[in-house]
Amino acid sequence: MSVEPLPNIDRSTLRERVLRALRSAITSGRYRPGDHLGEVDLAASLGVSRGTVREALRHLQQEGLVMASTRGMLRVNTLSATEIRGLFRVRAALEGLAVREIVASPRRDAAVAALRESLLSLRDGDDFGAQVEADLGFHMRLCELSGNPMLVESWRHLEGRIRATIMNREPDEAPAMMTPARHSPIVDAIAAGDLDTAIAVVEEHMAAAADHFAGPAES
Amino acid sequence: MSVEPLPNIDRSTLRERVLRALRSAITSGRYRPGDHLGEVDLAASLGVSRGTVREALRHLQQEGLVMASTRGMLRVNTLSATEIRGLFRVRAALEGLAVREIVASPRRDAAVAALRESLLSLRDGDDFGAQVEADLGFHMRLCELSGNPMLVESWRHLEGRIRATIMNREPDEAPAMMTPARHSPIVDAIAAGDLDTAIAVVEEHMAAAADHFAGPAES
DNA sequence: GACATGTACGCTGTCGACACTCCAGAGGAG
DNA sequence: CTCCTCTGGAGTGTCGACAGCGTACATGTC
Numbered sequence: 298m299s300v301e302p303l304p305n306i307d308r309s310t311l312r313e314r315v316l317r318a319l320r321s322a323i324t325s326g327r328y329r330p331g332d333h334l335g336e337v338d339l340a341a342s343l344g345v346s347r348g349t350v351r352e353a354l355r356h357l358q359q360e361g362l363v364m365a366s367t368r369g370m371l372r373v374n375t376l377s378a379t380e381i382r383g384l385f386r387v388r389a390a391l392e393g394l395a396v397r398e399i400v401a402s403p404r405r406d407a408a409v410a411a412l413r414e415s416l417l418s419l420r421d422g423d424d425f426g427a428q429v430e431a432d433l434g435f436h437m438r439l440c441e442l443s444g445n446p447m448l449v450e451s452w453r454h455l456e457g458r459i460r461a462t463i464m465n466r467e468p469d470e471a472p473a474m475m476t477p478a479r480h481s482p483i484v485d486a487i488a489a490g491d492l493d494t495a496i497a498v499v500e501e502h503m504a505a506a507a508d509h510f511a512g513p514a515e516s
Numbered sequence: 517m518s519v520e521p522l523p524n525i526d527r528s529t530l531r532e533r534v535l536r537a538l539r540s541a542i543t544s545g546r547y548r549p550g551d552h553l554g555e556v557d558l559a560a561s562l563g564v565s566r567g568t569v570r571e572a573l574r575h576l577q578q579e580g581l582v583m584a585s586t587r588g589m590l591r592v593n594t595l596s597a598t599e600i601r602g603l604f605r606v607r608a609a610l611e612g613l614a615v616r617e618i619v620a621s622p623r624r625d626a627a628v629a630a631l632r633e634s635l636l637s638l639r640d641g642d643d644f645g646a647q648v649e650a651d652l653g654f655h656m657r658l659c660e661l662s663g664n665p666m667l668v669e670s671w672r673h674l675e676g677r678i679r680a681t682i683m684n685r686e687p688d689e690a691p692a693m694m695t696p697a698r699h700s701p702i703v704d705a706i707a708a709g710d711l712d713t714a715i716a717v718v719e720e721h722m723a724a725a726a727d728h729f730a731g732p733a734e735s
Numbered sequence: 736g737a738c739a740t741g742t743a744c745g746c747t748g749t750c751g752a753c754a755c756t757c758c759a760g761a762g763g764a765g
Numbered sequence: 766c767t768c769c770t771c772t773g774g775a776g777t778g779t780c781g782a783c784a785g786c787g788t789a790c791a792t793g794t795c
Contacts, residue, residue: 310588310778336747346780348567351747355571359578361669368787369529369747383664390613391670394605445602447674450580451610454673455666529748555777565750570777587757588777741792748785755778764769 315343316353323362323373324460325426330375334363362457374461378511381462384455385507391452392436392503393496395443396483400492408442412484419477429463432475439483462510474509534562535572542581542592543679544645549594553582581676593680597730600681603674604726608719610671611655614662615714618706627661628707635703638696648682651694658702681729693728 307314319339322328334354340347354371357363364374376384399408415438418431433456440452479502486495538558541547559569573590576582583593595603618627634657637650652675659671698721705714 312778335745337745347747348781349779352571352574355574356578359575371747380665383666386613386617386664387610387666387670390609391606394609398605445605446599447602447606447677451606451670451673454670458666531748554775556775566777567751568749737795739792739794741790743788743790745788746786748783750783751781753778753780755776757774757776759772759774761772762770765767 311345312349312352315345315349316356318343319350319353319357320360320362320457323357324429324464326464328373330373330461330465332373333366334371334373357457360454360457362461374458375465376458376462380458381511382507384458384462385503385510388436388452388455388459389500389503391448391455392439392499395440395445395448396487396495396499397492398443398445398448399439399487400490400495402444404444405487405490409484409488411438411442412487416477416480416484419475419480428475429460432480433459435480466510474506479505530564531568531571534564534568535575537562538569538572538576539579539581539676542576543683545683547592549592549680549684551592552585553590553592576676579673579676581680593677594684595677595681599677600730601726603677603681604722604729607655607671607674607678608722610667610674611658611718611722612715614659614664614667615702615706615718616711617662617664617667618658619709619711619714621663623663624706624709628703630657630661631703631706635696635699638694638699647694648679651699652678654699685729693725698724 319334328334336347336350336354339354340350343350354363358365358371362374363371366372399405402408412435415431415435418434419428437449437452437456440449443449482498483495483502486498489495538553547553553573555566555569555573558573559566562569573582577584577590581593582590585591618624621627631654634650634654637653638647656668656671656675659668662668701717702714702721705717708714
């Protein structure tokens with residue numbers, strides 16, 4: 298009898314796997330913003346029924362990665378400059394709360410260590426996709442370390458739109474936003490326990506990102 | 517030929533109507549927190565197919581009004597005290613941002629007027645359900661007046677959980693939270709243009725609500 | 736040639752049926 | 766009496782098919 302512990306069985310439902318596949322296909326650039334996502338085509342491509350694809354698409358719609366167009370058809374979402382600016386202001390508010398809760402927490406040191414670790418992933422990425430993942434991973438980690446599950450939930454709700462925004466840009470333009478140099482000041486301010494500075498840093502970070510992705514201040 | 521402009525035809529899809537019906541049934545207390553929502557029963561009650569009910573339920577799940585339990589079954593969501601506290605902290609962050617944007621906006625006076633109007637609905641409600649609607653309507657209005665669609669979107673994403681929290685309480689206990697007296701200071705501070713005070717008022721308002729719904733500070 | 740009308744096609748909306756999993760309780764072996 | 770086994774039933778998971786709606790093209794009329 299074999300001693301090795303048998304591979305874990307994937308108990309995820311078909312809908313969940315289709316969901317992940319579609320999400321990945323969109324955020325990886327396989328489908329471009331504005332592309333039509335037809336249920337029949339996708340169902341045929343993935344080898345599943347329309348109903349299953351349908352549920353996954355509806356989920357992505359609520360995530361903001363997909364938007365409805367005419368006659369109930371779904372397209373990859375694309376955000377206006379105004380929406381992008383608003384999006385990053387909401388992010389600033391949420392991540393500002395995260396910073397606030399981390400600074401107030403007794404586990405602040407552990408949180409700082411975890412964030413420093415997340416920063417490492419940002420350094421060694423020459424691949425654009427990996428760079429994006431590392432950036433979002435850092436900010437998501439920031440929310441998780443707040444210990445507030447609702448904050449994480451709210452941030453995740455925006456994640457699809459964040460990704461849609463980033464993917465709207467050519468890969469060449471964005472990397473400057475995602476360097477460790479832009480993120481370490483946040484961690485430093487948290488480590489110093491200086492709440493006001495930390496929040497100011499986060500807001501500046503988000504404002505710069507908004508300018509980058511929405512085009513410099515037009516409003 | 518008749519001159520009257522023909523009644524508007526309801527073009528909403530069956531799924532949308534089922535969604536509204538279920539949401540209303542839950543937030544009105546027709547189903548209690550923890551109740552099992554079986555697809556077959558609901559489909560039979562509503563006279564639609566399981567697939568249609570299913571899509572509506574999945575939507576409500578993402579809204580947080582419904583949660584998954586064992587074997588993929590869905591139940592009316594119920595939040596822990598910790599989650600409730602976190603929820604209201606996130607609300608404070610979001611509505612704080614709303615206040616901030618309104619104060620900074622040139623249309624501040626119009627916003628104040630709109631908020632004052634919303635306050636009126638709070639006054640004349642002896643019906644508990646109407647009172648809740650008026651309260652949530654005020655806060656939602658606050659977000660809308662920020663002019664930031666993403667902020668509204670994020671707030672709406674929490675709305676289901678907020679309602680689930682309120683509905684967890686007996687109707688008799690809550691009304692004190694929803695008096696005009698508790699809301700007008702927010703509007704007054706906005707009208708005065710005093711940002712710091714306004715945000716402090718919002719945070720105090722949310723902290724009090726958290727204590728009320730989660731039980732006084734145990735953490 | 737321009738406009739109204741008919742018509743085929745593509746797509747989503749909705750449905751009913753079958754498959755599968757899990758839990759609870761009956762029933763037998765020890 | 767206790768434990769294991771088996772068998773129903775209650776649910777959800779997934780599927781294929783039909784129906785309805787709109788668009789775009791073809792057809793006919795003036």
